[in-house]
Each structure stands twice: as structure tokens, then as C-alpha cells.
Amino acid sequence: MFLFSSFSMFNRGCFRSLFSFEKAGISAEKQAISLLSKLRNELQTDKPLLELMDGLSDTESWNQYMQRQQRQLGDQELVSWFKSPWLYVECYMYRRIQEAIWLNPPINNFDVFNEGKTQSFFESQQAVMALCTYLGDVQKSMEKLSENQLSEHFNKLLQVSLWGNKCDLSISAGQENSQKASPIDSLPSLQSFILVNDSNMVWLTLNSSRRPEGSGQKTADRVDIVLDNAGFELVTDLVLADFLVSSGLARHIHFHGKCFPWFVSDVTANDFQWTIRQTMAANHKWMSKSGYQWQSYLNEGIWSYHDHPFWTQPHEFCDMAADAPDLYATLQEADLVLFKGDLNYRKLTGDRAWGHTVDFCTALRGFEPAPLCSLRTLKANVQVGLQPGQGEKLSTQDPSWMTNGKYAVIQFHRPKLE
Ligand SMILES: O=P(O)(O)OC[C@H]1O[C@](O)(CO)[C@@H](O)[C@@H]1O
Ligand SMILES: [Mn+2]
Numbered sequence: 001m002f003l004f005s006s007f008s009m010f011n012r013g014c015f016r017s018l019f020s021f022e023k024a025g026i027s028a029e030k031q032a033i034s035l036l037s038k039l040r041n042e043l044q045t046d047k048p049l050l051e052l053m054d055g056l057s058d059t060e061s062w063n064q065y066m067q068r069q070q071r072q073l074g075d076q077e078l079v080s081w082f083k084s085p086w087l088y089v090e091c092y093m094y095r096r097i098q099e100a101i102w103l104n105p106p107i108n109n110f111d112v113f114n115e116g117k118t119q120s121f122f123e124s125q126q127a128v129m130a131l132c133t134y135l136g137d138v139q140k141s142m143e144k145l146s147e148n149q150l151s152e153h154f155n156k157l158l159q160v161s162l163w164g165n166k167c168d169l170s171i172s173a174g175q176e177n178s179q180k181a182s183p184i185d186s187l188p189s190l191q192s193f194i195l196v197n198d199s200n201m202v203w204l205t206l207n208s209s210r211r212p213e214g215s216g217q218k219t220a221d222r223v224d225i226v227l228d229n230a231g232f233e234l235v236t237d238l239v240l241a242d243f244l245v246s247s248g249l250a251r252h253i254h255f256h257g258k259c260f261p262w263f264v265s266d267v268t269a270n271d272f273q274w275t276i277r278q279t280m281a282a283n284h285k286w287m288s289k290s291g292y293q294w295q296s297y298l299n300e301g302i303w304s305y306h307d308h309p310f311w312t313q314p315h316e317f318c319d320m321a322a323d324a325p326d327l328y329a330t331l332q333e334a335d336l337v338l339f340k341g342d343l344n345y346r347k348l349t350g351d352r353a354w355g356h357t358v359d360f361c362t363a364l365r366g367f368e369p370a371p372l373c374s375l376r377t378l379k380a381n382v383q384v385g386l387q388p389g390q391g392e393k394l395s396t397q398d399p400s401w402m403t404n405g406k407y408a409v410i411q412f413h414r415p416k417l418e
Contacts, residue, residue, distance in 0.1 A: 025106050025107050028104040028105060028106060028107045029104075029107060031103075031104050032100050032101055032103075032104045032107060035099075035100035035103070035104075036097065036100050039093070039096050039097070039100065042081065043081050043093065046080050046081050046082040046083070047080060047081065048078035048079060048080045049066055049078075049079050049080060049081070049084065049089070049092060051063045051066065052095065052096070052099055053099070053103075054098075054099045054102050054103055056102065057309065058095075058309045058312070058313065061309070061313060061323075062092075062095060062313065062314075065088075065313070065314060065315070066079055066092075069084055069085075069088060085351065086351065087314060087316075087346055087347070087350075087351040088314045090263075091312075091313065091314035092314060094261070094262050094263060094312075095312070097112065097261075098260045098261065111261045111268065111270065112261060113261045113264050113265065114261075116264060116265065117230040117231055117265055117271055118274070120167060120230070120231030120232060120265065121230065121231045121232065121234075121235075121275060121278065124167070124231060124232035124235070125282075126182075127182060127183050127232060128232065128235050128279070128282075128287060129282075129284045129286065129287050130182040130183065130184065130185075131160065131182075131183050131184070131235065131236065131239050132239065132279075132284070132286040132287040132289070132290040133286040133287075134184050135157075135239050135242060135243060135286070135290060136285075136286040136289060136290070138153050138243065139246050142246060142247060145247075150247060151203055153243065153247075154199075154203060154206075154243065154247070154249070155199055155203075156184060156187060157236075157239060157240045157243050158199055158202065158240060158375070158410065159187050159190070159194070159199075159410075160183045160184065160187070160236045160239070160240070161233075161236040161237050161239075161240045161338075161340070161375055162194070162375040162376075162377070162408050162410060163183065163186070163187075163190055163236075163377070163408065164183075164229075164232055164233035164234075164235070164236030164237065165228060165229070165233055165340060165341045165342070165375065165376060165377045165408070166377050166405050167229065167231055167232045167233050183236065190408075193406055193407050193408060194407075194408050194409065194410060195378075195383070195386060195390065195394075195407050195408070195409050196385050196386065196409040196410065196411050197409075197410050198373065198410050198411055198412035199410050201373075201412040201414070202336065202373050202410070202412055205220070205335065205336050205371045205412075205414070206220050206223070206244070206249045206250065206335070206336060207249070219248055219249065219250065219251050220244075220249060220250045220251070220335035220336060221250075221251050221252060221335055222250065222251065222252045222253070222254060222333060222334045222335055223241070223244055223250040223252075223253050223254075223334060223335060223336045223337075223338065224253070224254045224255075224256060224331060224334040224336070224337045224338070224370075225237055225240075225241060225253060225254070225255050225256065225337075225338045225340065226256045226311070226337065226338065226339045226340060226344055227255055227256060227257050227266070227267045227272075227340055228266060228267070228340035228341030228342075228343070228344065229265040229266055229267065229340075229341065230265055230266070230267045230268075230271035230272075230275065231265060233265075233340070233341075234267050234271065234272070234275050235275065235279070237255075237340060238275070238276070238279075238290075238294055239290070241253040241255070241303065242290065242293060242294065242297070245297065245302055245303075246293075250335075250336075251302070252301075252302055252303070252304075253297075253302070253303045253304075254303075254304055254306055254330075254334065255272065255303065255304070255305045255306065256306050256307065256308065256311060257269060257271070257272055257305060257306070257307050257311070258307060258311055258312050259307045259308075259309055259311070259312050260312060262311075262312050263343055266343075268307075269305060269307060272305050276291055276294050276295055276298070277291070278291070279291030279294065280292050280294075280295060306330075308324065308326075308327045308330075309324075310323070310324035310327050315347070316347050316348075316350040316351070316365075317347045317348050317364070317367040318350065318364065318365040318366055318367045320367060320369075321366075321367075321369075328369050331369035331370055332369045332370055333370075334369075334370045335370065335371065336370065336371050336372070336373065337369065337370050337371070337372040337373070338372075338373050338375060339372060339373070339374045339375070339376075340375055340376070341375075341376055341377075342376055342377065342378070342379040342380055344374065344376070345374050345376040345380075345382070345409075346380050346382055348363070348364060348367065348374055349363040349364070349382050349384055350363070350365065351380070351382055352382065353381070353382070354382060354383075354384045355384075356383055356384065356385075356386040356390065356391030357384075357385075357386055357387070357388055357391075358384045358385070359384065359385060360374075360384055360385040360411050360412075360413050361413050362384070363384040363385075364413060368413060368414075368415035368416070369415075370415065371412070371413070371414045371415065372412070372413055373410060373411065373412045373413075374409065374410075374411045375408075375409075375410055376408060376409055376411075377405050377406075377407065377408040378401065378402050378403065378404075378405065378406075378407045378408065378409070379403055379404075379405050380402070380403060381402050381403065382402075383402055383409070385409070385411055394407070
């Protein structure tokens with residue numbers, strides 16, 4: 001169902017935006033649209049998946065992954081839309097959309113989801129202003145804050161970043177999904193919807209990162225944030241990252257985004273830069289101040305943006321060490337890795353039908369490059385690390401608790417060998 005709604009949303013946005021191109025692009029547009037219609041038909045009629053033909057740097061790896069899926073399925077039937085794991089085919093759909101666009105210059109760099117992402121940012125302006133004002137107030141008094149006050153602000157901004165994940169566009173099939181209320185004021189009423197809250201472990205990790213014995217240094221050298229959605233969620237991540245740096249809890253932040261438009265609203269390099277430019281240009285003192293601060297963090301190398309093709313592949317993260325060892329090694333350098341959002345949670349846990357009381361650590365199946373924390377609102381049928389009876393109780397109270405985006409987790413794991 002999600003595949004269909006995402007796809008028709010995409011088509012609406014795509015038709016509208018593509019036709020604003022110059023005449024030279026018209027045949028490219030028609031060609032891209034015909035590839036997309038073909039894709040939709042393949043999907044709706046459970047056709048076998050096709051190898052990618054676009055010769056991009058990740059094409060071979062996608063085609064190999066399809067063979068891997070085929071080996072798992074056996075010789076009796078072909079890998080197809082309804083017979084293969086949802087995680088795989090859903091990722092494959094976004095890669096095929098990319099292929100349809102990429103094969104058709106001059107529109108080959110067109111972001112078919114751009115309109116929805118920018119709209120979600122603009123519709124959240126009030127909330128963004130409230131959040132930047134809160135950050136400005138905290139920063140004004142930063143020097144005087146006690147340890148407890150600092151940890152309170154940290155918890156609030158971590159939770160704002162958590163709930164920012166409610167605002168993705170794929171769950172709403174691209175319909176309006178922005179943040180209207182003041183994000184800080186909303187937190188108390190959301191508290192009881194956090195099913196697992198390991199934020200104290202995150203706090204302890206930041207305060208006791210791999211600093212040399214006896215150095216007295218209290219700063220994590222590097223926090224990595226594996227981003228999810230553009231729009232309001234990205235702003236909440238930037239605000240959290242700003243707080244980590246300006247409070248001295250972290251020295252460097254590495255942001256990880258996507259190489260091409262992905263799951264409708266995920267952050268690309270273009271979205272990242274655009275969001276900071278828009279924040280700088282805002283006609284609001286605290287918002288624009290934040291934007292300038294973020295740009296200067298980037299200029300000074302305190303913040304950096306990275307995209308690795310692995311993030312736009314279908315692999316579960318337990319495959320990362322073998323299939324993207326360079327990325328795994330990069331994450332190993334971090335003192336803490338924050339994974340934003342639902343899709344990252346599905347990849348962390350392999351999107352399996354785990355029992356709800358299975359340990360988060362078990363579900364990670366050896367993926368432990370560094371202390372890590374998932375900040376995720378629940379939108380898919382996988383949830384581990386709950387208390388005995390907690391899942392059953394939720395199923396009685398709210399049968400769609402795993403997919404309606406009302407619940408969330410802050411789930412932490414520390415590597416055993418640290
Ligand atoms: O942006 P997020 O939080 O990763 O959510 C994306 C989720 O949306 C869906 O596409 C639909 O709910 C899920 O398949 C996916 O996990
Ligand atoms: Mn997303």
C-alpha cells in the first residue's frame with residue numbers, strides 16, 4: 001500500500017514540475033514519464049524485478065544484490081515485487097525512479113520530490129522560529145548552566161529531534177506533513193508515547209567519550225548523525241547538532257545524507273545546503289542567526305556533510321562491515337552515531353519479525369561500529385527491546401501502534417568490546 005501511495009504522490013509532483021522545463025526537455029520528460037508508468041505497471045502486476053541499466057557507480061552493486069535475493073528465493077520463482085522483502089523492493093523502487101530520471105538528460109539531475117520537501121520546510125516556519133529562539137536563549141545562558149540544566153536542555157532537544165521524525169513525507173504519501181505547534185511546548189504531552197527511552201545512556205556516552213584517562217576532557221570528539229528527512233526534521237537535527245557543539249558536548253559533527261532523492265523526503269546535499277541558506281535568509285533574528293552559525297560551522301570544518309552510496313542501497317546495516325568497509329571504518333571513528341528515522345531502524349534490525357522483547361543488541365546482529373542510538377517514530381512493523389507484555393498491551397490499546405507514527409523510541413547500544 002505504501003508503495004502505491006508513494007508512487008502516485010511522486011507522479012503528481014513529477015508531472016507538475018517536469019512540465020515547467022524548457023522545450024528542449026520535453027521529450028526527456030515524456031521518456032521519463034513513460035519509464036515511470038512502466039515501473040508502476042511492473043509493480044502493480046508483480047512482474048519480476050529488472051536489472052538496472054544506467055551504468056552509475058552503484059548499478060553493479062544493485063544488480064548483485066538482486067542476484068543475492070534470487071539465491072535466497074531459490075530456482076522455483078523469480079524475484080518479484082510481491083515475493084521479495086518489503087525493505088528490498090521499496091528501496092529498489094526509489095532506485096528505479098532515479099534511473100528513469102538519470103537516463104533522460106537534460107532532466108537527469110531533477111529532484112522529483114523537491115517541491116514536497118521545500119513546502120514542508122516553509123509550512124513549519126513558526127515551529128522553526130520557536131526552536132531557534134529556544135536555542136538562542138539556551139546559548140545566551142550556556143556559561144551559567146548547571147550540569148542538570150544542561151542535561152535537561154539536551155533531553156529536550158534530543159526529543160525534539162526524535163519527534164521531528166513524525167514529519168516525513170512518505171508516510172503521508174506526500175500530503176502536507178509539517179510541524180505547526182511549538183516543538184518544545186509539545187514535549188510533555190508526547191512523553192508517554194516514548195516506548196523506550198535510553199537518553200540517559202546517550203548523555204553518559206557524550207560525557208565520558210573516549211577521552212584519554214585523566215585528561216579531564218569532557219567532550220566527545222565526534223558525533224555522527226545519519227540524517228533522515230528534509231523539512232522540519234532536518235532543522236531539529238541541526239539545532240541538536242548546534243547545541244552539542246556550543247555546549248561543548250561534542251567537537252565535530254558529521255552529517256550523513258543521501259546521494260540521490262530517496263523515500264520522498266530524505267535529505268540530499270542540495271536539501272542540506274538549501275535549508276541552511278533559507279535559515280540564514282529568514283526574516284527572524286534567531287532563525288537567521290542560527291543559519292549563519294551553521295554556515296560558519298561548515299566553513300570551519302566543525303560540521304561536515306557526507307554522502308556514501310551505501311545509504312541508498314537496500315542492505316541491512318549488519319552487512320555494512322563486509323559490503324561498505326570504508327563507511328563502517330568511518331563510523332568507527334565516531335564517539336556516538338545517531339540514526340534518525342524509521343527506515344534506518346528497519347535497516348538496523350533487518351526489518352525482521354522479531355519478538356518485541358528481543359534485545360536491540362541481538363537485532364543489530366553484530367552491527368556495532370560505535371555507541372549508537374536510534375531516534376525513531378514507529379511507522380513499520382518492527383520493534384524490539386520492549387518490556388514483557390508492553391507490545392501486547394499496545395496492540396490492545398491501539399492496534400496500529402507500530403505504523404501510525406504516534407509512538408517513538410530512543411534506543412541505545414554500546415559495542416561490547418569498547
Ligand atoms: O522517513 P522515515 O522515518 O525513514 O520513514 C520512512 C518510512 O516510510 C515508509 O515508506 C512508509 O511508512 C516506510 O516504509 C519507511 O520506513
Ligand atoms: Mn525518510
